[in-house]
Amino acid sequence: MGTTLQRTAFSPNIKERLDFSCAVFDAKGRMVAQAAHIPVHLGAMPASVRHVLDRFEEWKPGDIVLLNDPYAGGTHLPDLTMVSPVYAGDSGGPVFFVASRAHHADVGGMSPGSLPLSTEIFQEGLIIPPVRLVSGGSMNEELLEVLLSNVRTPIERKGDLAAQRSAHTVGANRLKKLMDEFGFEEIEAYASHLQNYSEARTRSTIKKWPDGTYEFEDAICLRVNGIPTTEVIRVASTIRDDTISFNFAGSAASGPHPFNAVQAITESACYYVIRCLSADDIPVNDGCFRPIEVTAPEGSIVNACHPAAVAAGNVETSQRIVDAVLGSLAKALPTRVPAASQGTMNNVTMGPVSPSGEPFAYYETIGGGMGASADADGLSGVHVHMTNTMNTPIEALENAYPLRVRRYAIRRGSGGSGANRGGDGVVREYEFLDETRVTVLSTRRDSAPWGRNGGSPGLPGRNTRISQEGVERELDSQFSEIFHAGERLRIETPGGGGYGQAGPE
Numbered sequence: 001m002g003t004t005l006q007r008t009a010f011s012p013n014i015k016e017r018l019d020f021s022c023a024v025f026d027a028k029g030r031m032v033a034q035a036a037h038i039p040v041h042l043g044a045m046p047a048s049v050r051h052v053l054d055r056f057e058e059w060k061p062g063d064i065v066l067l068n069d070p071y072a073g074g075t076h077l078p079d080l081t082m083v084s085p086v087y088a089g090d091s092g093g094p095v096f097f098v099a100s101r102a103h104h105a106d107v108g109g110m111s112p113g114s115l116p117l118s119t120e121i122f123q124e125g126l127i128i129p130p131v132r133l134v135s136g137g138s139m140n141e142e143l144l145e146v147l148l149s150n151v152r153t154p155i156e157r158k159g160d161l162a163a164q165r166s167a168h169t170v171g172a173n174r175l176k177k178l179m180d181e182f183g184f185e186e187i188e189a190y191a192s193h194l195q196n197y198s199e200a201r202t203r204s205t206i207k208k209w210p211d212g213t214y215e216f217e218d219a220i221c222l223r224v225n226g227i228p229t230t231e232v233i234r235v236a237s238t239i240r241d242d243t244i245s246f247n248f249a250g251s252a253a254s255g256p257h258p259f260n261a262v263q264a265i266t267e268s269a270c271y272y273v274i275r276c277l278s279a280d281d282i283p284v285n286d287g288c289f290r291p292i293e294v295t296a297p298e299g300s301i302v303n304a305c306h307p308a309a310v311a312a313g314n315v316e317t318s319q320r321i322v323d324a325v326l327g328s329l330a331k332a333l334p335t336r337v338p339a340a341s342q343g344t345m346n347n348v349t350m351g352p353v354s355p356s357g358e359p360f361a362y363y364e365t366i367g368g369g370m371g372a373s374a375d376a377d378g379l380s381g382v383h384v385h386m387t388n389t390m391n392t393p394i395e396a397l398e399n400a401y402p403l404r405v406r407r408y409a410i411r412r413g414s415g416g417s418g419a420n421r422g423g424d425g426v427v428r429e430y431e432f433l434d435e436t437r438v439t440v441l442s443t444r445r446d447s448a449p450w451g452r453n454g455g456s457p458g459l460p461g462r463n464t465r466i467s468q469e470g471v472e473r474e475l476d477s478q479f480s481e482i483f484h485a486g487e488r489l490r491i492e493t494p495g496g497g498g499y500g501q502a503g504p505e
Contacts (some may be wrong), residue, residue, distance in 0.1 A: 001022035001035065001098065001100065001167040001168070001170055001171040002018075002020070002021075002022045002035045002167070003028045004163075004166050004167045004169075004170045004421075005020055005022065005100060005163050005164060005166070005167040006020075008162070008163040008166050008167075008408075009102070009159070009160050010155070010156045010159030010160050010163070011104070011105050011153075011159075011160055012105075012157050012362070012364075012392050012396050012397065012400055013103055013104075013105045013363050013364065013392075014103070014160055014361075015103075016103050016390065016392045016393060016396050017364060017365075017389040017390050017391070017454030018389055018390050019038065019102065019103040019165075019386075019389050020038070020100060020101060020102035020103065021034065021035065021038045021041040021045060021100065021101045022034070022035045022098070022099070022167060022171065023035070023045050023048070023098070023099050023100075024095075024096060024097070024098055024099075024171065024175070025049050025096065025097040025098075025099060026095075026096060026191050026192075026375075027093070027094055027095050027096065027097075027187070027201070028053075028203065028389075029049045029050050029052075029053045029097065030046070030195065030285075030286035030380040031044070031045065031046050031097070031196065031284075031285045031286045031289075032048075032191045032195065032285050032286070033194075033284070033285055034284050034285070038195040038224070038386075038387060038388050039268065039272040039275075039385065039386050039387070039388055040075065040099075040265060040268050040269070040272075040314060040315075040318050040386040040387065040391070041075070041268065042315040043264050043265070043266075043267035043268035043269075043270075043271050043289070044073070044074070044075045044079075044101075044264040044265060044267075044268050044314075045081070045099055045101060046099070046286065046289075047073040047263075047264040047267075048063075048067060048072075048073035048074060048081045048083065048099065049073070049083055049097060049099055050073060051067070051072045051073035051130055051228055051293055052065050052067065052073070052130045053097075055096070055129075055130045056130070056132075059084070059085045059093060059094050059136065060085075060136040060327075061087050061136070061137070062084075062134060062135075062136045062137030062138075063084060063085055063132060063134060063135055063136065063411045064082050064083070064084045064132070064133050064134035064165060064168060065082065065083045065084070065130050065131065065132055065133065065305070066080060066081070066082055066128060066129045066130075066131055066132075066133040066161075067079050067080075067081050067083075067095030067128050067129060067130040067131070068081065068107065068126075068127070069127050069128060069129050069130075070121070070262045070264075070310045070313075070314075070487055071262065071306045072129050072130060073130075073263055073264065074262075074263070074315075075101075075264065075266075075310075075314040076115075076124070076129065076310050076311050076312075076313065076315070077104050077107050077109070077114055077121070077124045077125040077126065077311070077384055078103050078104050078105070078106070078107050078113075078114045078115070078125070078363070079101050079102070079104075079314065080101070080102055080104050080107070080128070080161070080164070080185065081099065081100070081101040081383060082100050082101075082133070082164050082165070082168060083097055083098075083099045083130075084098055084099075084134075084168045084172065085097055085098065086098060086171075086172045086175050086176065087176075088176070088179045088184035089179075089184070089352040091184065095184055095188065096169050096175055096191075098167075098171035098172055098175070098250075098370065098371060100164045100168060102160060102162055102163075102164055102165050103352030103363070104151075104157055104363030104364075105153065105156065105361045105362060105363045106125075106151050106152045106153050106157070107125035107150070107157075108125040108126045108151050108152070108352070109123055109124045109125035109126075109150055109417070109448075110123045110124075111349065111351075111437060111439045111480055112152055112349060112350060112351020112352070112360075112361040112362075112437055112439075113348055113349020113350060113351060113361050113363045113439060114311070114349070114361075114363075115161055115258070115311045115312065115315075115363065115439060115441055116258065116311060116480065117257075117258065117311075117342045117439065117441075117479075117480050118257075118258045118309035118311055118319045118399055118479060119256040119257065119258075119309055120256075120308070120309050121306065121307045121308065121309050121310060122307060123309065124215075124258070124309060124310070124311045125150075125151075126147065126150040126151070128147070128484070131143060132347040133161075134165070138193050141502075144158070144161075146501050151361075152351060152359050152360075152361045153360060153361050153436070156361075160408065168467055169186060172336045175187075187324045192238075194283055194285060194287070195285050195286050195287035196287055197283070197287065198282050198283050198284070198285050198286075198287035198288045198297075199287030199290045200287075200292065201278070201282045201459065202271065202274065202278060202282060202287065202288050202290075202291050202292075203242035203243070203276075203291045204242070204268040204276045205277070205279065205282075206239060206241075206242050206243065206244050206274075206291055207241060207324065209239050209244075209332055209333060210239065210332050211239050212239060212332060213234045213236055213237070213238045213239075213330055214236070214237045214238075214239075214328040214329060214331040214332050214473070215234070215235070215237075216234075216237075216324050216325075216327035216330075216331075217232055217233060217234040217235070217250075217324060217327075218232075218233050218236060218320050218323045218327060218337075219231065219232050219233070219251075219320075219447065220233070220259060220301075220316070220317065220320050220325040220443050220475070221443065221445070221446035221447050221477065222257055222259060222443075222478065223445075223476045223477065223478055228265055228446070229255075231252040231255065231259065231301050232250075232251060232252045233248070233252070233301065233302060233320055233321055233324045234248065234249070234250040234251050234324070234327050235247065235248050235251075235321075235324045235325055236249070236328070237298075237325060237328040237329055237332075239332060239342060242291055243291045243292070243293070244274065244291060244292055244293075244318050244327060245292070245293040245294070245295070246292075246293070246295070247292045247295050248266065248269045248295065248296040248297065248300065248302045248303070249295075249296075251296065251297065251300045251301055251302050252298060252300065252301045253299060253300055253301065254299055254301050254304040254305070254308045255301070255350040255408040256309075257309065257312075258279070258309040258310065258311035258313070258315055258441065259301065259312045259313040259316055259317050259404035260301050260304035260308040260309060260310050260313045260317070261301065261302050261303075261304060261310065261313030261314065261317040261318060262303065262304055262310060262313065262400070263294075263296060263302075263303045265302075265313055265314055265317070265318050265321070266294055266296050266302045266303060266318075267294045268318065268322055268386070269318050269321035269322045269325060269386060270292060270294050270321075270325055271288065271289055271292060272322060272385065272386060273322060273325045273326055273329065273446075274288070274292055274313065275288065277329065277333065277336055282436070290307055292503045296478070301313075301317060301399065302317070304320060308485070311441070312347070312441045312472075312478075315345045315347050315365065315386075315387070316344060316345060316347070316441060316442070316443050318341050318385075318386040319344055319384075319386050320343055320443065321383055321385060321445075322385045323340050323341075323343055323449075323450075326338075326340075327340075327450075328474075330452065334453070335374045336374075337452070337498060338370075338371040338372060338373035338374075338378070338452065338497075338499060339371035339372050339378070339416065339418075339422055339449070339450060339451045339452040339455050339497030339498060340371050340449035340450045340451075340452075340458070340496065340497045341361070341368070341369065341370045341371045341378070341384035341385060341423075341496045341497075342367075342368030342369050342370075342425060342444060342449055342461070342493055342494040342495070342496060343366040343443065343444045343449050343494065344368070344442050344443045344444045344460070344461065344493070344494065345366075345383070345387050345442075346365055346366040346368065346440070346442045346461065346491055346493050347363070347364075347365055347440065347441040347442065348363070348364055348365070348366065348438065348439075348440055348491065349361070349362065349363045349438070349439045349440075350362050350403075350436050350437060350439070350488075351437055352402075352435065352436060352437070353435040353436065353437050353482055354435065355356045359448075360401050360402075362397075362400075362401055362403075364391075364392050364457055365383065365387055365389060365393060365398075365427050366391070366426055366428050366491055366493050367381045367382045367383045367384075367425075367493065368382075368384065368423075368426055368461070368493035368494050368495065368496070369381075369414060369415045369422050369423035369424050369425045369449070369458050369493070369494060369495035369496030370382055370384050370422070370423040370460075370496045371384075371421065371422055371423070371449060371451075371496040371497045372416070372418055372420035372421055372422045372423070372450070372451075372455060372496060372497065372498050372499035372500075373498070373499055374420070374453070374499060374500070375420070376420055377415075377421045377422070378411050378415060378420075378421065378422065378423030378496035378497075379419045379423045379426065380415065380423040380424040380425075381410050381423070381425070381426045382423065384496075394408060402432070402433040402434040402436070403430055403431065403432060403433060403436075405429065405430060405431075406429045406430070406431050406488060407428070407429040407490070408426070408427070408428050408429070409426070409427045410424050410425075410426060410427075410497065411424050411425040411426055411427045411459075411492055411493065412424055413495075414458060414459040414492075414493075414494065414495030415458050415459075415495035415496050415498065416449070416451045416455055416456035416457050416458040416459075416495060416496065416498030417455070417456045417498045417502045418451055418453075418454065418456060418497075418498025418499045418500045418501065418502050419454075419455070419498075419499060419500030419501060419502060419503065420452070420455070420498065420499045420500055421497045421498050422449070422455070422456075422458045422495050422497045422499075423495060423496040424495050425458070425459070425492060425493035425494050425495045426491075427460065427490065427491070427492050427493075428487055428490070428491045428493075429466075429489065429490040429491070430488060430489045430490075431486070431487070431488045432483045432484070432485060432486070432487055432489075433485055434485055435482060436482070436483050437480065437481075437482055437483075437487060438480070438481060438482075438483050438489060439479070439480040440463055440475070440477075440478065440479055440480075440489075440491070441478050442461060442463065442477045442491075443477055444460055444461050444480065445460050445461050445462065445463065445476075445477035446460065446477065447460065448460050448494070448497075449494055449495065449496055449497045450497050450501065451497035451498045452497060452498075452499050452500075453499055453500050453501070454500055454501035454502075455497055455498030455499040455500055455501070455502075456497070456498045456502075457497050457498075458494050458496045458498075459494060459495045460494055461477075461491070461492055461493050461494040462474065462490075462491075462492040463475040463476070463477065463479070463489070463490070464489070464490040465481070465487065465488075465489060466487065466488040466489070466490060467487055468484070468486040468487055
């Protein structure tokens, strides 16, 4: 499914960066398998399927339900999720479901790329509750027209939606071939065996960890209405026998900014950490999640309520939830948990101010430094934790948009020192060939990724605007500004923290 989606997609964000996920679910909406795509979708994809099955009881072959509502199983509005049924022979109802989630480069809203400096969700783009986009194989043309009329790049959106449909066709056909060869009962039984196996392996892993409650807090530094503010994420991780629970009581309340995360994102971050600390060969499915419980106060930054803005919760707050959870478990597993990685995705969105030709909306994240561990230095210039995307090649970027990449390099020396050194961040500098609106949602500009066991922190990131005359001006970690032709934007991403006390030179 993933290969099909990548090869048939229109936008560089899906085709080049691979910003999507695909999964298979059983008839009850329990995940059977997920491709190794985007970790932040671990808990959010099942939430989407649950909401869809709660909404729709009647299904027909060829149905496809579409949604992006963060308060109905979504993450943030650019992530469009499709769910469709799979039938076996003359089965009366669906026996499996296939699902895909792809980040579309624009779904409307107050700025190109649909990751704005929003204060409520209505500013972020078109909100789609679970609705039938395709019914019995027939496209709902009126719904599609509504969707395409509310985005800046309708041709690209239509192409990416068609790519998702193609992925579902491939997924359904492959499942049908398996069932034709082995029989539905056999496939259904082994799907259940696989879930139970993953549950047993995960419980066995947790059982080896020391019982107790371990606390940690991290903070996100924001600038809300020009006023610096710090939003705390606090977690208490409790290991008891073969189960683990995460309680986020004491975390900051949601606020008038886009860094609020819905519960599914918080669950995804917790699942991801347990997955990282478990054996590599445990298959990812519903069984992995059963020993894990996540609770978060309603109305908090880690469990926002409608109509809180959530554009950055999926991409930024998720990263810092991971940092907080890893920080707590470092007290239980001191040699297993690495230093902090860059802790941000460095989200860049852009589009024309007054398009004279073909409109565009572009989105990318930028890699940085990975935290060092007890065994090795951190990697440099990579996406970390909740994103598993690639970079957009310079050639693809310059071919598609009125941009020139003036510099793309490792940010040498930005990783924290230690017995093992943190990975270095990245320097990426854009020159704009036409007047362009640019919005950046980033963090770790006012705080550094922490080191561990005596290791030094990595360097914070930096955003800089460079005039046509070469005059530099440092920008906030979150901003939305118009850049004129010939001006440049330089993004310097954070380095990872170091691990262990550095020895003498």
